[in-house]
Amino acid sequence: MRAAPPMRQAALLAAAALTVPLTAALPASAEEASPAAGLTVSYTETARWNTGYSGRITVRNDSDAPVEDWEIAFSLPDGSRIHQMWNADVSAASDGYTVTPPHWGAAVPAGGEYSFGFNGLHSDGATELLGCLVNGSPCAGPTGPDHDRVSVAYYTQWSAEERGYEVADLAETGSAEQLTHIQYAFGNVTADGLCAMTDEPGQGDPFADYGRPVGAEDSVDGVADRAGQSLRGNFNQLRKLKERYPHLRVNISLGGWEWSRHFSDAALTEASRERLVSSCIDLYLRGDLPEIGGAGGTGAAYGVFDGIDLDWEWPGSDGNPHNTVRPEDKENFTALVAEFREQLDALEDETGREHELTAFLPAGGWRLDAGYELDELMPNLDFVTVQGYDYHGTWETATNHQSNLVTDPRDPQPVISAEIIRDAYLSRGVDPSALVLGIPFYGQGWTGVAPGPEGDGLFQEASGPAQGTHATGTEEWRYLKEKAASGEYELFRNEEAGTAWLYDGETFWTYDDETAVARKTDWALDSGYSGVMVWAIDGDDADGSLLSAIDTALRD
Known part of the structure; x- marks a missing residue:
């Protein structure tokens, strides 16, 4: 069992970066080197075996001129040492290592990066760089958000290929520095009750995950994938993103609407849980x-x-019609979470790395009662993200808010809101600081909507879902922003509920803009939540406007 999630979360955020600027005795040459000139250094452990490991060090140059002369000085934890390095020269002393460009030269290009690797030995799992200096200045690059809140974004397997939103866009928009966590969606739990990769249609997409060669123009570090590279695609770009932003934590999200089909089977017995x-x-x-x-x-x-x-989505209650649902899912989910925590703890002892366990939990007290033993679950989870959207949508025949904080007095069926859901969790004994509020970066839309008595189309019958850019009935915020600016739609707002909607006399879109997401963030913090989560980051615009609005609210 773990300590309460908020306390563990604070420790995890403090330990997230692998490059740790600590005081250490360093070679005199590091003190005599030229200023860092916009250089930062990050470190990633890339492989581990028995007492050996491999690491990669990346030098980034954020200045507008190439840097040819650079020097990195650091020490390693007791029991760890470097015994081989490639694409850089290294010298060792009793108090640390000094790394310089190889004899053939290795300029770090303006706005670019240079990476080199090494093999080493460890005895207790720790391998981070200690007291790291580059040209005499601290190595640490972006340090993450200037607040102690949790800021989570889902990045989907299909974001790059289907939405044109690359992992590199997280850096280009400034979003990566504003986030504490990225949840990669999704990993499949197969019919065999395992986490597995397959290229069988509908069961996996290893090409998107790690097979797709990413060109230089779409790469986080501006370097294209090489032929024969074992890791490509989204996974390699996420690794590069973490090297550039060492504070970021990336988790694999298992299941989702489509791939929760076999969770009940995989959680059914002690043996099946251990295997999964x-x-x-x-x-x-x-x-x-x-x-x-x-x-x-x-x-x-x-x-x-x-x-x-x-x-x-969801233990003990209906989700996707193809799901298996059992009454004993409730107890089995508790046991599954405990099994994850036990095996993750064992891995932490082995590697010296912290490993988080989080969960996406539903809106609605009835789902909580059907599928969750919250008092037993919460101590094993670092935090939970709570569904804050899809309260209403185009599976219904009348327009409504999809993400309201409180109920609207005009609503003929005021049965759901973030406030009602919050109270459901708190009444079941959940500490609000373990909760993270979900916020949508997309909208729900209907067409064939009459104006109604208020002339705004709200709570009116529709003839069917509106057509979005990528799907029927939904639309990403970046496209709704264009609709709002076109002059064809009128913008309406309920300030108290934190909602916005667009209506042109025929088509109605309920969505969140910068004002709405800031209002929701304020509400979450006032409610004692530890932060917010967004589904999904590819719905933001090229300036990262929605996430920036959230980040500003999290700082206040």
């Missing part, structure tokens, strides 16, 4: 990817993911 958890740890945290399309291999994805996010 072990397979998830091997695949995502040890990074042992199956070789598909020339990519993958043992340890290929090591270091990409920091933990597991459970998105079983």
